[in-house]
Amino acid sequence: MHFNSLNYIFIFLPLVVAGWALLRTTAYGNLFIALVSLYFYASAELWYLLPLFATALLDYWIGQKVHDAKDRAWAKRMVVISIVANLALLAVFKYTTWLTTSLSGLLAPLGLTIPIILIVLPPAISFYTFQSMSYTIDIYRKEFHPYRNVVDYISFVTFFPHLVAGPIMRARDLLPQLARSRPLPSAQTVSLALFMILFGLFQKTVFADNAGGLVETVVQMMGPGAKTPLPPGIGLIFAYGFAIQIYCDFAAYSTIARGSAKLLNVELMRNFLTPYFSTNPSEFWRRWHISLSTWLRDYLYVPLGGNRGASWFVMRNLMLTMLLGGLWHGAGILFILWGAWHGLLLILYRLVPIDQWLARFGFAGKALAAFIFFHLVCIGWIFFRATPEQIGPIWSSILATPSIIPDLLQRYEQYMPASGAGYGAWSAFIGGVLRGLVSENWYLIVFGWGLVLFAAPVLVFDYLGRRRNEEFPDLFLRMNTVTRAVLALVFLYGIIFFARRQAGEFIYFAF
Incomplete structure (x- = not known):
């Protein structure tokens, strides 16, 4: 379902708002939001829910384990599992077809053939994997605590307004809003x-x-x-x-x-x-796709070292961040070149x-x-x-x-x-x-x-x-x-x- 469709504007959204207004003070208010969000996402294809649930339920469980862990090293291993699982899921769906197609083209002149694996890309997978991954990382960093109610967590991951194309919300910013009983919005x-x-x-x-x-x-x-x-x-x-x-x-x-x-x-x-x-370029990325640029800054650029260290080290961090940002956008050499171009611009404007x-x-x-x-x-x-x-x-x-x-x-x-x-x-x-x-x-x-x-x-x-x-x-x-x-x-x-x-x-x- 699309935001620019008559079904969304005149049927889905009014019914959701009305349903939430009736159920918001009950224990079913958040369950209602989670269910309508799942319907919104799966209205095109029901199987889209499988990778979504795999990501959400895994990180929900890992979040609990990381928070309850007595051993910091064991908690770190659990976070690594979350990161690897999310990135592997993203890689399988987003890059398998591109990689097998490219490899097939490279091997063809040598007389070698490999099967091209065609995988349909579920909408929003880049968004909800990043969002869910940040949940476990923030818990490990002790910047957030897990929510025990699985319905609250599912409603956070699947919240329909931002599910398909962002913004990429952090759990600490969105989950508390959804978990509490909210009053009706004011007329203003x-x-x-x-x-x-x-x-x-x-x-x-x-x-x-x-x-x-x-x-x-x-x-x-x-x-x-x-x-x-x-x-x-x-x-x-x-x-x-x-x-x-x-x-x-x-x-x-x-x-x-x-x-x-x-x-x-x-x-x-x-x-x-x-x-x-x-x-x-620095100002541009503070103003363009702010939720992604801040995500890359906090979970990639800063852990790589950020602005700390020698100039060449900072430039390396900038380029790696933008290369991965380009790859996040899509499978293809031109997306990587787009990321490299913005990495070069960040470096250029630092030097000149x-x-x-x-x-x-x-x-x-x-x-x-x-x-x-x-x-x-x-x-x-x-x-x-x-x-x-x-x-x-x-x-x-x-x-x-x-x-x-x-x-x-x-x-x-x-x-x-x-x-x-x-x-x-x-x-x-x-x-x-x-x-x-x-x-x-x-x-x-x-x-x-x-x-x-x-x-x-x-x-x-x-x-x-x-x-x-x-x-x-x-x-x-x-x-x-x-x-x-x-x-x-x-x-x-x-x-x-x-x-x-x-x-x-x-x-x-x-x-």
Whole structure:
């Protein structure tokens, strides 16, 4: 079941909220949340519950044993079992098909064959394994104590708003909220929750899906039947379009998740905070997929040594963390290269603090630093989204972009009317523009304006949030009634008139 489906918005979520409101003061309140969460997850395939239960029940049991252990060494061995079991489960489902396919391709020239093992990837396995694993680690670190009620623990692992695509919640932040009897949310909280859900749907269906449509069109231009190279500049449309798509798609999911949880009087952590205004990679990862970046920091980067030690040691830790972060996202060499790219950016900005140097020039310097780093992020998105066969055409198109400038200048000089020109001159100018649309650069013109149409509002919303160091939906409580009503109408009618009719899944369902 998807957040952007009518079944979720008008049937599932209202019934869950109503059921919880009736049962919240009874012993069955949490059982109800656990059952509806399991239904939400298994509505596509029932067998998805098997690896989920294997992870949850194993870590529930290990958490008890670690807490009760008298011998610290034995407790450590139990935590190692939890980590190995979770990572093994993740590896089997996520990487077996990729590894056997890659190995088969390498051995084929030698005349050797191995069977390719095809395994269906259960949704959210990367999220709930990390979440469950942190539970046992935190207990071992004595930062949290286990909950003995298995229903409470199952409800924590499976809590439907964040189950499929995060945020990755720590047990110490979520489990106590679910285990206690919660009052009904206030009218103000309900209003904020509904605004978040509406804004998230607007982000997903209008911005993410339409930007994704541009990306898919570029992909089709590189398809098997393509007879000509990708036109100059279209590679930029691919990179910019996917940057908008993945941000709006994932941020929309997180916003809808937070809003849905608020209706049950549960607070989920913020997962994004205007990341594309970042001026350096460290700031970017404090603002992008915050739950994953903090997880990697606390459970991987810091145990590796973090910032302690010599510079080369710190750089090694940064690169290992980002390589594993890239591998977490998906099975494939390009995901690893994406992680390596961000690792290199973290190292580069430590050696050459470009943003700090530019910041000395005031607002203009900071804006330029953000502009530069955004384009470095977009380079990474090419690796994240493209296939190995598409990398070459995309880069060729990007590098050829300057070749269109002479043509555009020529058309401007040829058709631009002089000051005070009459109707005929302006008609000739419009005719020249229309002829330009059917030239070899028409894709760039049409796609470029389409991208601006969907990207500009995203930047405006983020800029408004950035001014107060919040996400735009969080500004709701600062708005007056008229502003709230106008925005709600804008989002609602925006969905009705501008939402892409071919609504797609949330991108991070694949992870």
